[in-house]
Ligand SMILES: Nc1ncnc2c1ncn2[C@@H]1O[C@H](COP(=O)(O)OP(=O)(O)OP(=O)(O)O)[C@@H](O)[C@H]1O
């Protein structure tokens with residue numbers, strides 16, 4: 276199963292990715308996190324690694340080289356890729372948790388992020404999974420990745436929605452773009468929820484936009500603390516609440532016909 280975690284900037288995508296990865300790992304899954312956000316670089320720390328992986332972009336000769344190859348039908352030579360085929364500096368591993376990164380924009384005037392989108396799309400499309408493997412993709416903020424086709428091989432889209440209204444509008448766009456490419460498993464998870472009243476309101480607003488809520492993660496001081504100190508959130512309310520989110524996702528996804 277390949278899950279894309281998306282939503283408005285700062286809504287908590289990387290936090291939800293980290294929490295989901297930790298929970299899936301505890302259930303015995305081999306979890307590959309794909310860092311597909313070209314701007315932020317802190318995900319490796321949140322997952323408990325002390326350095327980032329070498330970006331996959333370097334496997335294909337860097338951004339300039341990929342830009343030249345973008346018109347070709349295949350930017351990665353192999354027809355399909357297994358996780359174990361990804362060479363070590365590009366694949367970090369720790370107790371069943373694995374991390375790859377597509378690439379980061381490091382310099383000003385470096386040009387657009389389109390090559391990263393192409394590489395994310397091709398990599399995810401060719402990645403063949405075994406039954407106990409789960410892929411969780413930390414997407415860049417907003418909706419541009421849909422325009423680049425990154426989600427074409429994704430089974431499930433999880434939209435992270437936080438209280439500000441703007442988050443609902445981004446959710447609506449993501450939902451309709453996901454439907455447009457035929458993804459039926461698109462759900463929202465509420466995050467940073469301060470009260471039951473706000474949770475109800477958000478759920479109502481999402482329902483009006485045709486989006487089902489799969490779970491609710493409250494505002495949790497443990498999450499905030501770990502973002503200051505660095506490292507994994509393994510205790511606290513959010514770490515408990517993510518269990519129900521993963522349960523619901525796995526059970527609903529298994530009710531959909533497999534493609
Ligand atoms: N449930 C929560 N409770 C408290 N703080 C939270 C919660 N979820 C996220 N945060 C905090 O909100 C901030 C943004 O979270 P995070 O980096 O996960 O968002 P993001 O959507 O990945 O951001 P970006 O768009 O920049 O990649 C962080 O400081 C994080 O600790």
Ligand SMILES: [Mg+2]
Pocket residue numbers: 288289290312315413
């Ligand atoms: Mg992030």
